[in-house]
Amino acid sequence: MERWQAELIGLGIYAAVAAWPAYRALTAGRPARVREWAAVQGLELGNGNEAVVASYLRRSGRWRMAGALVGMVAGQVLGTFSDSSLLPLAVLLTGYLAGVLAGELATHAEVSGSRRLASLSPRQLEEYVPPVGLVWMGWGVGATVAAGVAFLVLPRDDSYAQPAEVVAAAVIAVAFALGTRALAQRLLQRSQPLGSPAALATDDAIRSSGVRAVVGAGTAMALVALSFECSALATTEVQVLRWTMGMVAIVALGFGYGAWRTLVDPASWRVRRGGPAAGNVA
């Protein structure tokens, strides 16, 4: 098979996998979708928050879609200059993450007037994202690093997998995890208008959507990197790894996609805050 044919097939697979999320992203601002989103988040629409939600969903959906599209094309183009199977997916996820951030940057509540109110309740990551998402990311990164170290110490034939690429995959997974966690924390610190309970609940739901998308990108990257490391382990001279790691790599890749889909699904999590009067006691 020619190189360009393989690239075309790769692009076709991406397009097939991305078709449904793309359709959902591009239609996110439609009234029916807004009502659906609000219902799973437990929001009552009215008093102006319907327009806020519709505007956020439309804007964030388009930015995320555009980021992923640019990342997908850039990954394929860069992939033609490299033999790395990790590079296209890493660039795709980087583009998606950039799209998420662009959408969130445009979601900024202006604080104005001389009299200003703020809640003394800290906003914590575990309230805005399913804790299991953070666990997946942590385990994914840990397993990636462990698999990378195992590859480096085991007897192998370097003509199949390059040690430099294996190290790079672990570094990318760690950097992505630390970076996405820091970005999620920054989203929590974005100003929150202290208004009616409905306005606060709307802001919390919107904030959670951004945080979950960022953590979803970090988790997916960790599992994609783990998949890459497992593929490398399958090329070592340890027979049991040669038999099993190929399958584990496929499972990790599928799990990465599934983890991302789960985390960005609005039905996966509803913000759990005690309200502005609650203080978290250490």
Place this chain on the structure above:
Amino acid sequence: MILEIDTASATPPYEQIREQVATMAATGVLPVGARLPAIRQLAGDLGLAAGTVARAYHELEVDGVIESRRRHGSFVRGPGRGAARAAPGSGGLDAVARAFAVAVHQLGANQLEALEAVRRAFDKIGTPG
């Protein structure tokens, strides 16, 4: 608990934050061990510079009202040395009442319901009316 800042006031914003947190800690509204929001969060919510909130937190730490634990945040330690300033009758009660009124508003309750809840709370703890 709600903080209220008036940027047009002659009192600097950091001092308003310090005073209100100290009052809440002295009156038990903020219990010992309660975690405070991150400096950036509070600064973002109030539309202030992070340095302003950091200064308030620093002064509260010097007064022994809060303690900062590296990477874990800031926690209420106790009434601190400024407790006397925050005692009811010298502005402390007003601050607590203001925070209560804002919290009632946040909950969507009206004044009558709020006063009735206060009366029930006093009945429960047996405080003379």
